[in-house]
Amino acid sequence: MTTKNNSKKSIDEYKVIYRKKELSEKKKKEILKKLCDILGSENVSDKEIDKISYSKDYWPIALRWMLEGKIPALPDYIVWPENTKHISDVIKLANEEEIPIIPFGEGSGVMGGAIPIKGGIVVDMKKMNKTLEINKKNLTITVQTGINGMNLERTLNKEGYTFGHNPQSLYCSTLGGWLACRAAGQFSTKYGKIDDMVISLEAVLPQGEIIRSKNVPKSSTGPRTDKLLLGSEGTLGIITESTLKIWPYPEKRTLQSYAFEDLKDGLESIRKILRKGIFPAVIRLYDKIETARHFYQTKKAKGKYMLILVMEGDKELVDLEERVSHEICEEHGGIKCGEEPVLHWFDTRFNVKEASEFAPRDVIFDTIEVSVNWDKSVELYNSMIFSMKNIEGVILASAHASHFYPQGVCFYFTFGGTPVKNIAPNDLYKSVWNAAMRSCIDAGGSISHHHGIGIMRASWIEKELGQSFEVLKRIKKTLDPKNIMNPGKMGL
Numbered sequence: 079m080t081t082k083n084n085s086k087k088s089i090d091e092y093k094v095i096y097r098k099k100e101l102s103e104k105k106k107k108e109i110l111k112k113l114c115d116i117l118g119s120e121n122v123s124d125k126e127i128d129k130i131s132y133s134k135d136y137w138p139i140a141l142r143w144m145l146e147g148k149i150p151a152l153p154d155y156i157v158w159p160e161n162t163k164h165i166s167d168v169i170k171l172a173n174e175e176e177i178p179i180i181p182f183g184e185g186s187g188v189m190g191g192a193i194p195i196k197g198g199i200v201v202d203m204k205k206m207n208k209t210l211e212i213n214k215k216n217l218t219i220t221v222q223t224g225i226n227g228m229n230l231e232r233t234l235n236k237e238g239y240t241f242g243h244n245p246q247s248l249y250c251s252t253l254g255g256w257l258a259c260r261a262a263g264q265f266s267t268k269y270g271k272i273d274d275m276v277i278s279l280e281a282v283l284p285q286g287e288i289i290r291s292k293n294v295p296k297s298s299t300g301p302r303t304d305k306l307l308l309g310s311e312g313t314l315g316i317i318t319e320s321t322l323k324i325w326p327y328p329e330k331r332t333l334q335s336y337a338f339e340d341l342k343d344g345l346e347s348i349r350k351i352l353r354k355g356i357f358p359a360v361i362r363l364y365d366k367i368e369t370a371r372h373f374y375q376t377k378k379a380k381g382k383y384m385l386i387l388v389m390e391g392d393k394e395l396v397d398l399e400e401r402v403s404h405e406i407c408e409e410h411g412g413i414k415c416g417e418e419p420v421l422h423w424f425d426t427r428f429n430v431k432e433a434s435e436f437a438p439r440d441v442i443f444d445t446i447e448v449s450v451n452w453d454k455s456v457e458l459y460n461s462m463i464f465s466m467k468n469i470e471g472v473i474l475a476s477a478h479a480s481h482f483y484p485q486g487v488c489f490y491f492t493f494g495g496t497p498v499k500n501i502a503p504n505d506l507y508k509s510v511w512n513a514a515m516r517s518c519i520d521a522g523g524s525i526s527h528h529h530g531i532g533i534m535r536a537s538w539i540e541k542e543l544g545q546s547f548e549v550l551k552r553i554k555k556t557l558d559p560k561n562i563m564n565p566g567k568m569g570l
């Protein structure tokens with residue numbers, strides 16, 4: 079970063095949003111030396127450039143702060159562990175020194191979860207990216223959690239298998255981040271969400287203890303403590319290794335699309351398909367606004383709700399699933415639109431340039447994913463769209479449904495707007511989020527389907543979890559009495 083006269087600006091000249099208590103120079107040097115002793119100096123940094131790089135994740139508010147020349151938060155050190163012992167030793171040191179640990183995958187989280195708001199040691203997991211075993215008989219893969227998503231999928235594809243977890247952030251996120259946020263991929267209706275795919279895991283708890291669950295398909299040996307780590311967003315430990323389910327690479331894939339007059343008809347078709355025991359890999363139902371935005375080339379879909387379906391797997395089963403789904407969609411008035419819209423979706427599914435294009439123009443833009451049962455689904459859709467549109471400055475509120483269960487659905491809302499009456503963009507942004515969260519809870523939904531809580535949703539978690547939030551706080555206090563693991567996240 080440079081000023082107008084091209085002289086370098088030091089970090090101290092920038093406004094740091096979450097200003098933390100500084101360590102003394104003596105302490106800084108002492109901890110640096112101890113970290114180098116544990117990890118080797120090549121795996122430790124306290125350089126300014128690295129601190130700035132690890133000062134944010136993909137939370138849109140943090141992105142805007144950066145554009146305004148503000149730094150969200152600075153860590154004191156960044157470390158790149160190469161094994162589980164490194165992590166355990168670093169966590170023990172952090173306990174002794176009472177400084178925070180912030181696990182870091184690839185920083186694609188959109189809730190601010192990886193921002194080091196109280197400084198401390200960012201533990202970047204990227205060097206822990208090894209595939210330890212592909213067991214073709216058991217249909218499992220065992221990997222270290224720093225592995226990049228696309229590399230994991232490619233490793234399996236080469237062997238004739240798939241993991242089936244394809245989030246839109248596939249190229250820029252890690253297995254550890256997925257597990258820590260309970261992520262969902264685009265093919266989730268068939269293959270499950272990341273939490274469904276886990277067989278066992280290894281993790282380092284907040285005082286440095288290492289736990290490892292058994293690699294067996296199921297056991298009945300008390301509550302599963304390892305599962306506490308799923309969705310814990312780095313607040314209860316660092317997940318270091320996992321054994322996960324895999325699938326043979328699909329023999330056949332079919333693409334179908336239908337346009338519906340009404341949201342209800344589209345949802346009803348999907349519900350009926352799932353009731354038959356058919357789980358298409360991809361199901362996406364777009365409202366009118368999103369149909370117009372994504373499928374403007376499909377004339378038959380004009381002014382309608384577009385549904386796309388991808389079936390994949392064994393040829394005979396896929397043929398049957400395609401035929402039955404077709405019958406159900408036609409029964410509900412679906413107009414067949416062919417393969418073209420699905421091919422278009424495949425071509426554009428990793429296209430995410432909007433957020434970075436709009437922010438510099440003072441246009442706010444974000445997405446909100448929630449889940450709800452079938453019997454409340456239409457009501458929730460309508461009330462969330464209404465509540466967002468009702469905020470002055472909001473120009474657009476739309477949604478598609480993209481993850482499905484026999485019991486219900488995940489809606490993925492998009493909103494955009496420009497601030498009016500001197501309201502700061504981030505304040506408009508927060509107002510829309512609060513309106514959306516309130517109406518989601520009122521309509522009986524869950525405030526997050528797969529992005530997690532981080533900072534953005536922290537003020538809503540108590541309302542969402544009720545008494546269970548008290549339990550979570552007690553667990554956190556017991557496991558992490560010095561509150562060193564990713565402090566200030568998830569409302570903890």
Ligand SMILES: Cc1cc2nc3c(=O)[nH]c(=O)nc-3n(C[C@H](O)[C@H](O)[C@H](O)COP(=O)(O)OP(=O)(O)OC[C@H]3O[C@@H](n4cnc5c(N)ncnc54)[C@H](O)[C@@H]3O)c2cc1C
Nearest residue numbers: 183184185186187191245246247252254255261262312317
């Ligand atoms: C363009 C875009 C598209 C996206 N699409 C999807 C999508 O389709 N589906 C979806 O679910 N999400 C999606 N996301 C959100 C994001 O990719 C996920 O939340 C992902 O799980 C974060 O992974 P990461 O490795 O980047 O984690 P980070 O952002 O680095 O970290 C996220 C959180 O997990 C913690 N963490 C990271 N690694 C570990 C570990 N090993 N142990 C313990 N805690 C850890 C961090 O401390 C932080 O709290 C998208 C994001 C972007 C920017």
